[in-house]
Amino acid sequence: MTTDLLPDLDGRHVLPSDDGYDDARRPWNTAIDQRPAAVVEAASVADVQAVVRHARANGLHVAPQSTGHGAEALAVDLRGAILLRTSRLNAIAVDAEARTARIGAGVTGGALARAAAEHGLAATLGLAPSVGVAGLALGGGIGWLSRVHGLASNAIRSIDVVTADGAARTVDADRDPDLFFALRGGGGRFAIVTGLELALHPVDAVSAGMLAWPAEATGEVLEQVRRWTRDAPEALSAVVRVLSLPPIEAIPAPIRGRRIVAVVAAYLGPHHDAERLIAPLRGGGGTLVDTFGPIAIADLVTVAGDPEAPGPARGDGLLLKDLTPDAVAAVEALVGGAAFDALTILELRQLGGALGRPAPAGHGALDRVDAGWAVFAGGSAPDAAAADAIVAAAAGIREGLAPYAAEQVLLNSTAAGVDPARAFAPETWARLARIHAAYDPDGLILAAHRT
């Protein structure tokens, strides 16, 4: 097999015949059984170039992957591909004065949050510390800072890439501006990213935490959140989650092993303002837990309590135009339905603020998110039957919320099978196709949402 001839690397390569193959090929989402022709753990830009040249010379594809959180969306047969792991490219250099960070393509949200917080700064990251910053930002990227600062993709200042011809380049507003445009929100199919420079934001104080009630209160809580968030300042963000929690020690006793409805909220600003803002939610009483209060900036990326360890998962998302009283009633009915039992999470994430406005000039492929809320339905899928049940339940959620759904989809939170063109305005989608044809005419790079 041609992969036997892989060049010498600073990192390492693992072939199907090697002992470590099963560990090396396993993505964070262990429900996805990816079986590439070889796995390369790149430790340098030169390694990435060597892999691209080798793949090109031997008729193979290259599938860059950092953590494998997006492995479900990759959803292609990798037998003719080298899986290019970037996790060893994990350097972080914060320039506190310029308020930027230079990071390797394998850096996770948690690592960047800790490094930036040492300087009183924060990056626009997602809600889970284990997600890769590059994968998140290439697909858009929405988190606690987004209602104030917009999409993570538009915080990118420059990108180090290896293009499909094997060349290493740095792209920005002046150098390869088309490629720079495409990678910022258009996903990872245009080039292999080896590093990024990102804007950071000063954050003086943060309050965040979770308030939870029994799931029976879902309709009531959602209605309260609907009114509460209508005029909320942009520095306040809320996520409502209906969760089926496992009976494990790590979960606080009052909610362990239960189905709950939780509001996870974060406020970027003085603690006394946060207390005043959270008061209406507390007012109804009946909470099982209430952890909302001052936290360290670095802890923002863990406050939602997303699972950090790999596990088998399936899920799908959609956008809602707005959270209307009818949409609240529809969610309440879906949560009470039998299909819901297959899910471990139904999330409604508040958007708006800077996300809803066109980004400043010079933005990437995704300038705004034309929706008020993002919905995600997911579950733990240890076997095929569980996976099928989750897919069916998520389809039920999609159907039940169809009257309230926005046209746009978000690449980051949709499973494979959703038309990625729906993430963009038609002219942007056409421009992305032209850029792809120019930079990877042979389709060497395999990416999530590439069709």
Ligand SMILES: Cc1cc2nc3c(=O)[nH]c(=O)nc-3n(C[C@H](O)[C@H](O)[C@H](O)COP(=O)(O)OP(=O)(O)OC[C@H]3O[C@@H](n4cnc5c(N)ncnc54)[C@H](O)[C@@H]3O)c2cc1C
């Ligand atoms: C538990 C969980 C929580 C999440 N929370 C959020 C959230 O709060 N906000 C949000 O916006 N999204 C969130 N997501 C979605 C997440 O942003 C996407 O799944 C993202 O693609 C993951 O990036 P990754 O690098 O970790 O995953 P990977 O599977 O490693 O990468 C996903 C894709 O990104 C591209 N890619 C990654 N690295 C490179 C590279 N070096 N060069 C070129 N392309 C590359 C590839 O196309 C790859 O297939 C979450 C996902 C999970 C599973």
